[in-house]
Amino acid sequence: MGSFYLSDHVLDGEVRVIRVGGYVDFDVAPRLKQFIVNRIEAGDRRIVIDLSDVGFMDSTAIGVLVGVLKRLGEVGGFLAVACANDNVRGIFEVVGLESVIPLHGCRENALAAVA
Amino acid sequence: MASSDARLVRECRVPAASSALRAVRRHAEAAALDFGFGRRERYAFVFAVNEAATNAIRHGRPDARGTIGMRFDAEGDTLVCSISDSGCFNLAYDGEIGPMAESGRGFRLMSELTDQVELSSTPCGTTVRLHKRRPVETSSAGG
Numbered sequence: 001m002g003s004f005y006l007s008d009h010v011l012d013g014e015v016r017v018i019r020v021g022g023y024v025d026f027d028v029a030p031r032l033k034q035f036i037v038n039r040i041e042a043g044d045r046r047i048v049i050d051l052s053d054v055g056f057m058d059s060t061a062i063g064v065l066v067g068v069l070k071r072l073g074e075v076g077g078f079l080a081v082a083c084a085n086d087n088v089r090g091i092f093e094v095v096g097l098e099s100v101i102p103l104h105g106c107r108e109n110a111l112a113a114v115a
Numbered sequence: 116m117a118s119s120d121a122r123l124v125r126e127c128r129v130p131a132a133s134s135a136l137r138a139v140r141r142h143a144e145a146a147a148l149d150f151g152f153g154r155r156e157r158y159a160f161v162f163a164v165n166e167a168a169t170n171a172i173r174h175g176r177p178d179a180r181g182t183i184g185m186r187f188d189a190e191g192d193t194l195v196c197s198i199s200d201s202g203c204f205n206l207a208y209d210g211e212i213g214p215m216a217e218s219g220r221g222f223r224l225m226s227e228l229t230d231q232v233e234l235s236s237t238p239c240g241t242t243v244r245l246h247k248r249r250p251v252e253t254s255s256a257g258g
Binding site for chain 2: 069
C-alpha cells in the first residue's frame with residue numbers, strides 16, 4: 001500500500017464513487033473529510049466510499065466516516081462503504097461500528113446498497 | 116517503569132507533527148519485527164502505537180525541540196512501547212462514547228489491540244505505555 005490518494009467519479013449520473021487508497025491517518029483525515037463534505041454540499045446524496053486500496057485506517061479516519069454518515073442522514077442521503085481488507089474491517093468491529101457504518105465486502109454490493 | 120529484565124529495543128524522538136506519523140509507524144513496525152511478532156500482532160501493535168502518538172501530537176505538548184519521545188522495551192515475552200510528551204494529561208475520558216461520536220475512540224482501540232495500557236501524567240509530562248505480549252504458540256506444526 002502506497003501513499004494516500006483520493007479520486008472520484010459519478011456513476012449513472014447519480015452515485016458518487018470516492019476511491020481512497022494508502023494509509024489514512026490523522027495527517028490526511030482532514031483532506032478526506034473536506035473532499036467528501038464538498039461533494040455533499042455540492043448536492044451529492046448517494047455516495048460510495050471505496051476503501052479497497054486502504055491498508056491502514058486510524059480512529060480519526062473512522063471519525064470522518066461517522067461524520068459523513070451523519071451529514072448524509074441529515075439531508076436524506078445514502079452512504080455505503082466498500083471494504084475487503086480484514087484488518088481495516090476488524091477496526092470497525094473493535095469500536096462497535098460494524099453495524100453503524102454500512103460496510104460491504106465489495107464495491108458492487110456497496111453500489112447496489114445506494115441504488 | 117521498566118521491569119528488571121527489560122531490554123531497550125529502540126529509542127527515538129519524532130517531530131510532534133501529523134506528518135511524522137508515518138515515521139512513528141515505521142519505528143513501531145521495525146520494533147515489532149525485531150521482537151518476532153507475526154503479521155497479526157504487528158498490525159495491532161503498530162495501530163495502537165499510531166493512536167498513542169496521534170494523541171500526543173493532537174493533545175500533548177512537544178519538548179523544546181518540538182518532538183515527542185518513543186521508546187520500545189522488550190520485557191520478557193512482552194514488547195512495551197512508551198510514547199511521551201511534555202504536556203499534562205487532562206483529556207476528559209469516561210470510557211463510553213456514543214456510536215455517532217466523531218472522535219474519542221483512540222484509548223478504546225489501544226486497549227483492545229494491546230494487553231495493557233498505562234497512562235502516567237505529572238506536571239512535567241505524560242507517558243502512555245502499551246504492552247503487547249507475544250502470543251502463546253500452539254503445539255501444531257502447521258506451515
